[in-house]
Amino acid sequence: MTLFRYRILSDGALARGEIEAASPQEAVLQLQKRGAMVLGLTPARGGRLLSIGAGGPALRRSELAEVMRELTSLLGAGQDLDAALRLAAEEAPSRRVAAVMRRVHDSVRSGSALAIAMQREPKSFPRLCIGLVRAGEAGGDLAGTLARLADLLERQRSLAANLQAAMIYPAVLLVAAGGSIVLLLTQVLPQFVPLFAENGVALPASTAFLLGLGQAVADYGIYALITLVALAILVNRLLQRPGARLVADRLFLRLPIIGSLAREVVAARFARTLGMLLINGVPLLAALSVTEDVLGNLAARTAVKAAAETAKTGHGMTRALAAAGLFPPRLLHLLRLGEETAQLGPLALRGADMLEERTRLGLQRLVALLVPAITILMGAAVAGIISSLLLAMLSLNDIAQ
Structure with missing residues (x-):
């Protein structure tokens, strides 16, 4: 033993x-x-954290939302849980989903509650999902809980998809701009060097600088790229340490524009998850513990952990959240009002709706600013290169005359 x-x-x-x-x-x-x-x-004598989950394939977040929606429909149509799980496994869109649902179905048939069966698949079902299902089973409203869980997962997926989609076009434009400038410096400008050398033209300072820059990029660009990749790997490993990760996450949330948007995204996820857990009957301390796990930012997780410690003493959680300086004042006001009126869950969800809408509008404004800014900078860089080349050509023309 x-x-x-x-x-x-x-x-x-x-x-x-x-x-x-x-x-x-x-x-x-x-x-x-x-x-x-x-x-x-x-x-007990130390060691690494042991895996407590079953092996095998895991569900993606999009597949998890679809499974919850399917179970909601089957339970709402009058099927019992055993039949709903069996049908969900049989109608699964892939072998991976079917394998997970069969294991859950087997656990339930052996006498386990659905929450415990899901708990045996931690790679597929996060603590948020397990906590809500446990509350739904205890309250006798499993179908309704699964429906709300599916809505929550779809909202989270939609928010993440919007963030990714909003950054794709600026990222592609930035790569194209950088590639165009590198191509001009390393392939176009060097074609004129023999012409200038043969005619003994004294190059303008800007042209000489760009030719030197292009030569440096051609000679050392690959080494610079390798150095950047190695630096990125080193930074990634450094960020695995909690102390360094905490500092980095705090700095990220303090950035002028991106940081403000990130704070609203984190706050929206916090408010949505907390509100959903509370209205489904999960106690506040347990809800805060589960909510802490769904926040990817370590600084925000630390703030929520401090709020849970404050709530244990009976002083409420809002003061600790406000002291962290990471959550918007409007959300803090709603949470404080919710604590005072015993309506914390509904008001947290109202705050989440407000923050998600602000995030959507903020993304639109950010993209609207980034795209023309990158275009202008690219145009200015290309214009500067062409202008330097034209100055050298004019000097060559003066010598010919």
């Missing part, structure tokens, strides 16, 4: 302790039989 330390979510509260078991899987099963959600499991 081996002694394991565990971290679980039980009856809406976080708990830690130790348990003896022959293997990590057996320890997890013992904790799940108590109705607990296993968050972490480590050997």
